[in-house]
Amino acid sequence: MTFTPGDKYKTFAPIDLPDRQWPSVVIDKAPIWCSVDLRDGNQALIEPMGHERKLRMFRHLVELGFKEIEVGFPSASQTDFDFVRFLIDEGEIPEDVKIQVLTQAREELIRRTFDSIRGSKQAIVHLYNSTSTLQRRVVFDLDKVGIKQIAIEGTKLVRQLADEMPETHVQMEYSPESFTQTEMDYACEVCTAVMNIWKPTEDNKIIFNLPATVEVASANIYADQIEWMHRNLPDRHLILLSLHPHNDRGTGVAAAEFGIMAGADRVEGTLFGNGERTGNVDVVNIAMNMYTQGVDPKLDFSNINEVVRTVEYCNQLPVHPRHPYGGDLVFTAFSGSHQDAIKKGFSALKKSNSELWEIPYLPIDPADLGRNYDAVIRVNSQSGKGGVAYLLEEDYGIELPKLLQVELSKVVQGIADATGKELSSASIFEVFESEYLNAAGDVEFVDHQTTIDPKAPERRKLTATIKHAGAETVVEGVGTGPIDAYMSALTDKYNLDLKVNDYREHTTGFGADAVAVAYVEMRGGDGEPVFGVGRHANIVTASLRAITSAVNRAAT
Numbered sequence: 218m219t220f221t222p223g224d225k226y227k228t229f230a231p232i233d234l235p236d237r238q239w240p241s242v243v244i245d246k247a248p249i250w251c252s253v254d255l256r257d258g259n260q261a262l263i264e265p266m267g268h269e270r271k272l273r274m275f276r277h278l279v280e281l282g283f284k285e286i287e288v289g290f291p292s293a294s295q296t297d298f299d300f301v302r303f304l305i306d307e308g309e310i311p312e313d314v315k316i317q318v319l320t321q322a323r324e325e326l327i328r329r330t331f332d333s334i335r336g337s338k339q340a341i342v343h344l345y346n347s348t349s350t351l352q353r354r355v356v357f358d359l360d361k362v363g364i365k366q367i368a369i370e371g372t373k374l375v376r377q378l379a380d381e382m383p384e385t386h387v388q389m390e391y392s393p394e395s396f397t398q399t400e401m402d403y404a405c406e407v408c409t410a411v412m413n414i415w416k417p418t419e420d421n422k423i424i425f426n427l428p429a430t431v432e433v434a435s436a437n438i439y440a441d442q443i444e445w446m447h448r449n450l451p452d453r454h455l456i457l458l459s460l461h462p463h464n465d466r467g468t469g470v471a472a473a474e475f476g477i478m479a480g481a482d483r484v485e486g487t488l489f490g491n492g493e494r495t496g497n498v499d500v501v502n503i504a505m506n507m508y509t510q511g512v513d514p515k516l517d518f519s520n521i522n523e524v525v526r527t528v529e530y531c532n533q534l535p536v537h538p539r540h541p542y543g544g545d546l547v548f549t550a551f552s553g554s555h556q557d558a559i560k561k562g563f564s565a566l567k568k569s570n571s572e573l574w575e576i577p578y579l580p581i582d583p584a585d586l587g588r589n590y591d592a593v594i595r596v597n598s599q600s601g602k603g604g605v606a607y608l609l610e611e612d613y614g615i616e617l618p619k620l621l622q623v624e625l626s627k628v629v630q631g632i633a634d635a636t637g638k639e640l641s642s643a644s645i646f647e648v649f650e651s652e653y654l655n656a657a658g659d660v661e662f663v664d665h666q667t668t669i670d671p672k673a674p675e676r677r678k679l680t681a682t683i684k685h686a687g688a689e690t691v692v693e694g695v696g697t698g699p700i701d702a703y704m705s706a707l708t709d710k711y712n713l714d715l716k717v718n719d720y721r722e723h724t725t726g727f728g729a730d731a732v733a734v735a736y737v738e739m740r741g742g743d744g745e746p747v748f749g750v751g752r753h754a755n756i757v758t759a760s761l762r763a764i765t766s767a768v769n770r771a772a773t
């Protein structure tokens with residue numbers, strides 16, 4: 218007997234919405250964000266946050282710009298209850314921030330929830346009950362009428378207790394939990410019943426939160442469901458339509474983005490997507506996606522390292538190094554062709570004088586997240602000349618000629634291959650230093666003097682002190698300039714078969730710290746290029762050192 222997945226799992230039936238509008242919508246403004254780190258995120262932790270970690274998370278969420286924060290499930294635990302009381306009693310809640318508290322639609326839990334928010338200026342009371350076909354059958358053993366009745370009874374009590382607490386501006390949120398596995402017309406019927414009891418107004422709209430409690434279908438289907446509700450709920454102007462995606466299929470962010478396109482006003486999620494199972498939707502990800510499209514997300518992630526540190530501390534869970542926007546490695550290119558393109562992109566951007574961010578393989582400027590460029594390029598055995606050249610240029614001001622880049626990167630790659638390890642910028646510079654700047658060989662340049670040749674004033678006579686195998690000696694040559702004259706002196710002394718094919722120089726540093734770096738490319742009888750590099754505050758000395766380096770390298 219052969220097993221097929223179709224024997225065990227059934228296809229999710231599409232939503233009948235042939236004239237769907239959402240695929241053409243462009244997101245041009247931020248939704249209302251609600252952080253559920255302290256509730257949905259917290260309920261999924263191995264060790265739920267205690268008071269100290271909760272408070273640190275709450276303050277951080279406020280700093281990031283969240284105006285709505287679900288601070289707990291106060292009827293579920295004393296820690297959560299006490300924390301809500303602490304926020305209110307200690308004046309921790311800024312004027313423009315609303316706390317939100319979650320409760321099941323059960324009388325004693327609703328009453329306890331209201332006790333927790335007493336004295337607060339404003340609060341969102343979030344009532345939920347599951348409406349899906351599966352939960353109706355398996356968990357509640359109730360039909361549609363019975364499940365709707367749970368929502369109705371719960372809402373009646375919320376209405377009554379809110380009316381008895383006029384000093385607190387209570388906003389109601391209702392979630393038909395497991396919405397995505399609920400028939401649309403039934404979800405709409407339950408929400409309508411809730412609305413008829415709560416009676417929202419323009420000044421106090423009701424929040425209908427439509428969760429993908431478990432993500433069971435592709436993101437386009439969630440969008441269809443949201444657009445269906447957006448079009449069919451009565452008095453839409455009195456409703457804030459809210460999304461609450463989970464990430465079981467790994468498409469929570471796509472679902473949220475499509476859901477916003479489909480008409481949602483609000484998104485509930487967590488920082489870096491902590492939450493039940495594979496998590497809640499990652500708010501950082503959605504917000505920064507918006508940012509890269511030129512839309513202000515109204516949340517401040519300009520110090521992403523601080524966000525990562527806080528989340529890791531509070532949740533006691535690591536943020537993955539590849540996590541979008543926050544991971545340690547997300548702005549790092551190891552592979553050669555990416556490094557080459559990034560290096561060229563930075564040069565082009567510098568030249569263009571444009572503010573528009575256009576760098577291959579970097580969809581966002583790491584600086585906008587408070588990251589520096591240190592980690593953008595890292596070198597291992599997968600890297601090419603571009604990466605090596607980039608690091609030497611960025612960190613040491615060394616602008617290698619193209620062919621030298623090729624030569625040096627072969628040396629670096631050989632080391633990376635042999636060790637299997639990453640090479641830091643400092644270790645690449647050490648390789649460059651020992652291979653070129655201090656190229657070992659018979660000749661060591663010590664000093665020089667140039668004079669004008671009295672017989673031919675356009676020519677230079679150069680007298681150089683070199684060390685040959687440790688012993689000082691003086692060589693002399695004449696040429697069009699010091700390089701030519703020094704080559705002629707060394708050629709005579711060592712009977713060299715080398716010609717200078719290319720020469721370039723640049724300075725690094727400024728003012729008194731300026732240093733010249735000179736590069737010579739020589740070709741011998743076999744036509745193969747040999748490079749030499751010299752560095753010195755004096756440009757002529759740098760050139761002569763470069764020649765010495767090339768001569769030594771050619772001899773090995």
Ligand SMILES: CC(=O)SCCNC(=O)CCNC(=O)[C@H](O)C(C)(C)COP(=O)(O)OP(=O)(O)OC[C@H]1O[C@@H](n2cnc3c(N)ncnc32)[C@H](O)[C@@H]1OP(=O)(O)O
Pocket residue numbers: 257260290292293294320321322323326345346347356357367394430493
């Ligand atoms: C998708 C979500 O994230 S929903 C939020 C889930 N979060 C949490 O559950 C975290 C905190 N919860 C808790 O600590 C506990 O569940 C409590 C304290 C709220 C309730 O505890 P208990 O009453 O001991 O148990 P439990 O949660 O198992 O209750 C299940 C009962 O409530 C009913 N129930 C479950 N959800 C709801 C609801 N939203 N509205 C009304 N009744 C509900 C169940 O049908 C079941 O009824 P039964 O006992 O008649 O079979």
Ligand SMILES: CC(C)C(=O)C(=O)O
Pocket residue numbers: 257319345392394395426428429430431461463
């Ligand atoms: C309580 C509800 C909104 C929830 O967390 C979910 O359905 O995922």
Ligand SMILES: [Mg+2]
Pocket residue numbers: 257428430461463493497
């Ligand atoms: Mg949830």
